[in-house]
Amino acid sequence: MENVLVADQLAYRYTDTYCIQDFSISFNKGEMVSIIGSNGSGKSTVLRLLTRLLKSEKGTVFLEGKMINQMKEKDIAQKMTMLPQVNNHKLDLTVRDLVTHGRNPYLKWFEEPNAHHSTYIDWALSVTDLTKMQHRPLQALSGGERQRAWIAMSIAQTPNILILDEPTSYLDISHQLEVMELLEDLNRSLGMTIIMVLHDLNQAARYSDRIIAMKNGRVVRQGKPRDVYDDEFFREVFAIRASVHLDGDKPICTPTGLVKENKKSEWSNQKCL
Secondary structure: OOEEEEEEEEEEEOOOOEEEEEEEEEEEOOOEEEEEOOOOOOHHHHHHHHOOOOOOOEEEEEEOOEEHHHOOHHHHHHHEEEEOOOOOOOOOOEHHHHHHHHHHHHOOOOOOOOHHHHHHHHHHHHHOOOHHHOOOEHHHOOHHHHHHHHHHHHHHOOOOEEEEEOOOOOOOHHHHHHHHHHHHHHHHHHOOEEEEEOOOHHHHHHHOOEEEEEEOOEEEEEEOHHHHOOHHHHHHHHOEEEEEEEEOOEEEEEEEEEOHHHOOOOHHHOOOO
């Protein structure tokens, strides 16, 4: 399969100690991938390194075969976009105004979007089922609707790769599923590569082609969800006991308790985000 995003030997530290070191991973075209792991395992840091929001001290990232540190910001934004965890700013904007910002990578300074850009804006609103809400302010939307608006802005850029950091955080279960089904549809219908950090292990398994599990800044296991989730995996990565059964080819896990020898909190040992 074609690799569209490759991390090669990345390293990063917030203090004197490296929290990401010798980190390598690749993502295939049209793949839907979830990155999972405990708090402090390095998931969000990796996303920021992949998108050049953080600069790796070593190694490099290749975006569609090009070294990302040699690419212009606009060129990166036309191919890849990232949606961070919480988006509570710009709430006075209307949905359409927000989505219009997605065309910025294609505009020159002070250039206004023309009819060509409006076509993509209308398309993004339609795909996310927000056309009827396009003139409403973000602050008037529910949490799920607001998250869909941010996703609409992201896909208005027409990226090949969409990266999301905990896209369902702070949403109730119905809005979580609403967002996850939208992402699945974007992936399946448009062939968009989607890379996301998730905390819900069952959602990660249900919606992903591949799971990447991290611990202490390293990938400790990856593969199809049914090949990753087992008793040993949950003990190793999350220090919990869990029962696993299959629903079709997708595993469902039910945590049953902490691993006794690992009950001591690991918060004091966190080194990464």
